[in-house]
Amino acid sequence: MRISVGFLLLILLLSSCEPKHDLPITINLDDHWEFKSTSDSIWHKATIPGTVHTNLLENKLIEHPFIGDNEHDLQWISETDWEYKSSFNISEDMLQKKHIELNFEGLDTYASIFLNDSLILKTDNAFRNYKIEVKPLLQLENELHIIFERTSIHEEQKQSALPYQLPEGNRIFTRKAQFQYGWDWGPKLNTAGIWKPITLKAWNDYKIKAIDVQQDQLNESIASLTLRLEEDISRNEKLNYDVYVNDSLYSKNLGYPEIPITIEQPKLWWPHNLGEPYLYDIKVVVKDGQKILDSISTKKGLRTVELVTDNDRIGQSFYFKVNNAPVYIKGANYIPQHSLQDQVLKTHYDQLLNDVVAANMNMLRVWGGGIYENEEFYELCDEKGILVWQDFMFACAIYPGDEDFLKNVSIEAQQQVKRLRNHACIALFCGNNESSEGWHRWGWQDGFNDFERDEIWNNYMKVFDSILPQTVEKFSQTDYWESSPKYGRGNSKYKTEGDAHDWWVWHDGYPFEHFEANVPRFMSEFGFQSFPSYEAIRYISQKDSLDISSEGFKNHQKHVRGFQLIKDYMARDFPVPENTEDYVYVSQLLQAYGISKGIEAHRRAKPYNMGTLYWQLNDCWPAVSWSSIDYFGNWKALHYHAKKAFKNTITSSEINDNILSTYIINDNRKGFEDLFSIRIIDFYGNNIWSDEKTVSVSANSSSKIHELDLDTIEVNRENTVVITSIGTQTSYTFLVKPKFLKLTKAPIKQTIQKTENGFSITLQSEVLQKNVFLYTNNKGRFSDNYFDLLPNETLTIDFNTESDILDDLKIKTLNQFIQ
Numbered sequence: 035m036r037i038s039v040g041f042l043l044l045i046l047l048l049s050s051c052e053p054k055h056d057l058p059i060t061i062n063l064d065d066h067w068e069f070k071s072t073s074d075s076i077w078h079k080a081t082i083p084g085t086v087h088t089n090l091l092e093n094k095l096i097e098h099p100f101i102g103d104n105e106h107d108l109q110w111i112s113e114t115d116w117e118y119k120s121s122f123n124i125s126e127d128m129l130q131k132k133h134i135e136l137n138f139e140g141l142d143t144y145a146s147i148f149l150n151d152s153l154i155l156k157t158d159n160a161f162r163n164y165k166i167e168v169k170p171l172l173q174l175e176n177e178l179h180i181i182f183e184r185t186s187i188h189e190e191q192k193q194s195a196l197p198y199q200l201p202e203g204n205r206i207f208t209r210k211a212q213f214q215y216g217w218d219w220g221p222k223l224n225t226a227g228i229w230k231p232i233t234l235k236a237w238n239d240y241k242i243k244a245i246d247v248q249q250d251q252l253n254e255s256i257a258s259l260t261l262r263l264e265e266d267i268s269r270n271e272k273l274n275y276d277v278y279v280n281d282s283l284y285s286k287n288l289g290y291p292e293i294p295i296t297i298e299q300p301k302l303w304w305p306h307n308l309g310e311p312y313l314y315d316i317k318v319v320v321k322d323g324q325k326i327l328d329s330i331s332t333k334k335g336l337r338t339v340e341l342v343t344d345n346d347r348i349g350q351s352f353y354f355k356v357n358n359a360p361v362y363i364k365g366a367n368y369i370p371q372h373s374l375q376d377q378v379l380k381t382h383y384d385q386l387l388n389d390v391v392a393a394n395m396n397m398l399r400v401w402g403g404g405i406y407e408n409e410e411f412y413e414l415c416d417e418k419g420i421l422v423w424q425d426f427m428f429a430c431a432i433y434p435g436d437e438d439f440l441k442n443v444s445i446e447a448q449q450q451v452k453r454l455r456n457h458a459c460i461a462l463f464c465g466n467n468e469s470s471e472g473w474h475r476w477g478w479q480d481g482f483n484d485f486e487r488d489e490i491w492n493n494y495m496k497v498f499d500s501i502l503p504q505t506v507e508k509f510s511q512t513d514y515w516e517s518s519p520k521y522g523r524g525n526s527k528y529k530t531e532g533d534a535h536d537w538w539v540w541h542d543g544y545p546f547e548h549f550e551a552n553v554p555r556f557m558s559e560f561g562f563q564s565f566p567s568y569e570a571i572r573y574i575s576q577k578d579s580l581d582i583s584s585e586g587f588k589n590h591q592k593h594v595r596g597f598q599l600i601k602d603y604m605a606r607d608f609p610v611p612e613n614t615e616d617y618v619y620v621s622q623l624l625q626a627y628g629i630s631k632g633i634e635a636h637r638r639a640k641p642y643n644m645g646t647l648y649w650q651l652n653d654c655w656p657a658v659s660w661s662s663i664d665y666f667g668n669w670k671a672l673h674y675h676a677k678k679a680f681k682n683t684i685t686s687s688e689i690n691d692n693i694l695s696t697y698i699i700n701d702n703r704k705g706f707e708d709l710f711s712i713r714i715i716d717f718y719g720n721n722i723w724s725d726e727k728t729v730s731v732s733a734n735s736s737s738k739i740h741e742l743d744l745d746t747i748e749v750n751r752e753n754t755v756v757i758t759s760i761g762t763q764t765s766y767t768f769l770v771k772p773k774f775l776k777l778t779k780a781p782i783k784q785t786i787q788k789t790e791n792g793f794s795i796t797l798q799s800e801v802l803q804k805n806v807f808l809y810t811n812n813k814g815r816f817s818d819n820y821f822d823l824l825p826n827e828t829l830t831i832d833f834n835t836e837s838d839i840l841d842d843l844k845i846k847t848l849n850q851f852i853q
């Protein structure tokens with residue numbers, strides 16, 4: 035058939051008259067904001083999303099709270115009421131839509147919102163988003179005005195309605211990040227403001243609210259999913275739902291927003307250390323005939339995750355199965371990356387999560403005293419193959435149980451679970467951090483009568499044994515755990531059931547060896563503090579010299595006994611240098627030494643123990659803390675050492691009654707056969723003893739591979755090192771504490787060469803050099819640091835940097851402090 039040009043033109047003309055879509059319109063209301071205290075008359079510019087602290091800083095109205103003890107002088111900010119206003123225009127097109135909704139993604143916390151002078155909303159939960167239909171009030175030109183009341187008035191009111199005081203202070207009444215009230219690693223900066231975006235959305239008869247991708251069945255041969263759309267719909271016609279998988283049209287469906295899909299031979303999502311964290315792109319386009327009404331896309335990793343808590347002959351297991359395979363968990367506890375959340379940018383998330391992967395961690399626990407993280411965080415965890423243990427935001431306190439509070443928490447939980455449930459990374463929802471332990475073991479019940487005690491515990495149960503688990507059950511396919519830890523230290527079941535926090539080390543002053551003799555089923559917290567990088571120390575006091583004794587610096591140690599504990603532990607195991615620069619270095623070695631001891635003991639005990647998460651990955655400001663990466667992103671010694679201790683396959687040795695036992699730990703899903711060797715040399719490189727054998731190593735195992743009675747060989751324990759290896763993996767074990775090592779002061783030969791990404795540094799020494807620390811004032815990252823250099827070994831370390839010169843490279847080793 036021949037079609038004339040005129041006919042074609044006519045068709046084109048007709049089809050262009052008919053609109054091809056009736057899509058919702060969304061605009062961001064982030065511009066033209068101003069703020070002031072309610073008692074002031076002068077408005078200042080405000081960046082939104084932001085916090086009042088950031089807005090004050092941007093206007094140079096306050097000093098930076100992270101410097102010295104400025105924090106103290108800024109407490110008035112939390113005791114002030116603040117107001118924000120902005121004007122915005124909308125298009126005629128938008129105004130004509132049938133529905134227009136304002137969406138506040140996060141307001142911190144007690145806000146009254148006025149649109150064109152009408153009060154439209156009052157909020158009391160920074161973790162909830164609030165949506166409100168505003169069509170009748172909107173014009174082409176509009177004014178938004180938000181007043182934030184200080185939290186203390188609300189908290190005092192709520193306190194006065196209660197006949198008793200709950201542990202731990204008035205923060206429990208306000209649903210906002212609890213660490214903002216001060217923590218043992220963070221400042222008290224109880225901020226306020228528009229901390230998440232505000233958007234305006236307009237539509238006619240249809241919009242998609244959310245998508246849930248439910249996994250009905252998943253194994254290596256088939257994935258059966260149901261895509262379920264939540265919609266706002268005010269029309270009767272049957273709609274078309276077109277589903278795309280990885281950009282190819284998968285199916286066309288008429289009439290029903292619940293669409294089954296089947297993928298044969300699906301590619302499964304795995305934590306990065308066990309496979310590929312593969313993500314499918316799933317998209318649904320909703321149409322009325324040919325007219326597009328809305329669409330939604332999501333990335334979905336197909337995997338099953340299960341927490342196995344079976345009674346066994348020891349007590350009760352606690353381990354994760356991913357795609358039906360038990361997975362040994364390695365990682366750390368994550369806290370907010372900044373006290374002022376708006377300062378955390380995509381690059382920070384990306385960098386930190388790359389550092390998590392680089393350190394061979396496969397899980398982060400998002401700790402309950404911080405925030406439910408933003409989308410970027412979970413998207414990156416999905417992409418990078420990092421599992422997330424997600425606490426609900428309750429920590430170290432007992433919370434109220436009145437109806438308003440319970441309702442508020444219930445909405446919060448529902449919103450958060452629905453927001454997070456499609457993420458492959460989400461492995462577990464956990465009710466709270468240490469609230470149960472605190473109630474049972476920290477004297478929190480003292481002073482209450484029986485009635486009050488029952489009431490308080492019943493209220494606890496309402497939230498953590500009822501509302502939260504029911505919400506998780508109803509809206510997700512993820513497991514729930516009431517409280518971390520299951521039992522506090524001191525309870526005899528601590529080691530045999532559930533997850534544990536070992537704070538005997540640090541808080542109770544027990545030696546690091548305690549970790550080796552007390553391995554629980556799953557260690558969800560254990561840690562030790564160290565000083566941060568020289569960069570962070572200099573920043574705190576704004577001096578070129580390292581000043582750790584000023585009041586300003588001391589304000590950055592929030593644990594009351596912190597400085598003393600570091601010193602006491604150092605004296606037990608390490609030399610205690612006088613000079614600050616050296617002391618900071620040794621404090622990091624000490625932390626790395628203690629925590630690696632714990633990690634290895636936990637891993638050796640697999641499968642009795644199935645996971646180890648140390649406290650804490652990161653910092654929210656420059657501080658002396660338990661972190662392995664400081665506020666500026668610098669890796670402390672612990673991060674480098676954890677990277678080695680967390681490798682999928684390692685050898686690890688322990689000494690008991692003069693018997694040196696060596697284990698091979700393999701987390702891979704496959705077994706293998708390889709050469710195992712063990713060699714003892716002295717610090718000058720002389721061979722003292724050696725052995726080797728071919729061994730076959732099972733998948734996902736830890737087994738003792740070698741035993742050596744040290745009494746049967748002639749060895750001076752103070753100047754020897756045991757080198758064990760399997761294939762290319764090598765570990766060093768020293769036979770005495772670092773402070774007893776007979777190290778020799780000797781030069782290290784170094785050559786530096788420029789490379790594409792920075793410099794390569796080649797090192798060599800005639801004697802063993804312990805804990806070689808390379809440092810420079812140039813910004814960059816060493817491929818390894820705080821490492822041992824064997825006698826006569828040549829080691830090449832890369833320094834990744836944008837700088838063109840490296841003329842200030844310095845080296846410290848433990849040899850300089852002990853001979």
Ligand code: BMA
Binds near residue numbers: 217218219430467
């Ligand atoms: C753990 C955490 C935090 C605390 C840390 C160090 O119990 O849950 O509350 O910062 O100990 O004390």
